[in-house]
Amino acid sequence: MKKYNYENLNSDDHVFHMWEPLNFEIKYNYKFINNNLVYRIFSKIILIIVYFIVCIINKILFGYKIKNKEKLIVNEGGISVSNHIHPMDCTMIGIIYFPNNVYYPTIERNFKIPVIRHLIRILGAIPIPSKNELKPAFYKEINKSLENNNHIHMYPEGSMWPYYEKIRDFKYGAFKMAVNANKPIQPIKFVFKNPKGIYKLYKKNKCIESIILDPIYPNNELDYYERIEDLRNKTYESIIGG
Numbered sequence: 001m002k003k004y005n006y007e008n009l010n011s012d013d014h015v016f017h018m019w020e021p022l023n024f025e026i027k028y029n030y031k032f033i034n035n036n037l038v039y040r041i042f043s044k045i046i047l048i049i050v051y052f053i054v055c056i057i058n059k060i061l062f063g064y065k066i067k068n069k070e071k072l073i074v075n076e077g078g079i080s081v082s083n084h085i086h087p088m089d090c091t092m093i094g095i096i097y098f099p100n101n102v103y104y105p106t107i108e109r110n111f112k113i114p115v116i117r118h119l120i121r122i123l124g125a126i127p128i129p130s131k132n133e134l135k136p137a138f139y140k141e142i143n144k145s146l147e148n149n150n151h152i153h154m155y156p157e158g159s160m161w162p163y164y165e166k167i168r169d170f171k172y173g174a175f176k177m178a179v180n181a182n183k184p185i186q187p188i189k190f191v192f193k194n195p196k197g198i199y200k201l202y203k204k205n206k207c208i209e210s211i212i213l214d215p216i217y218p219n220n221e222l223d224y225y226e227r228i229e230d231l232r233n234k235t236y237e238s239i240i241g242g
């Protein structure tokens with residue numbers, strides 16, 4: 001993994017970039033979440049295949065472990081949030097929730113990457129529209145999905161900083177979604193561990209572990225904007241201390 005200099009960066013600056021030669025534009029009739037039955041069956045088959053592949057890859061390359069899985073909310077749906085520390089951490093979230101589907105709102109430019117854009121779409125990636133006039137349709141579909149007890153994963157830091165060990169400031173989008181749908185936030189913290197055992201023989205970087213923290217529910221005794229602020233602050237404090 002390339003070493004990055006994180007000094008003097010804004011918390012949401014993008015430091016990791018992939019080749020993005022293709023065009024991509026969200027149209028007004030774009031289906032952010034495809035609920036076609038055939039498409040869903042096909043996506044589930046691909047998800048199962050990819051699950052076993054990434055389990056092996058993440059175990060060998062990153063010594064990936066999951067801690068406190070008993071705290072995971074499954075039946076009622078909701079929004080999980082985590083720090084964003086590696087290009088593969090979305091696959092680690094997928095492993096946590098498998099066999100349930102997870103939707104991943106992500107920046108539009110990820111849909112400009114050849115081949116990858118089709119795979120991530122099938123596996124649940126949703127482009128976040130940059131045009132304000134398209135955002136109501138985006139949020140409407142997210143809210144409907146949450147009402148149907150699906151799972152959304154968000155990175156409230158806003159960008160990925162590979163192998164960065166601190167927690168950056170959180171944006172409000174994930175918490176606004178949770179309040180609008182009256183769904184819980186499931187905090188998940190990625191941490192780094194020094195390689196042990198066989199990993200010491202070949203790993204230069206630290207191993208990655210995810211810690212699942214207690215879910216946090218919106219406080220319905222507060223007014224709307226205070227509810228969002230409260231949920232964001234409690235989640236941030238949970239992950240900082242997690």
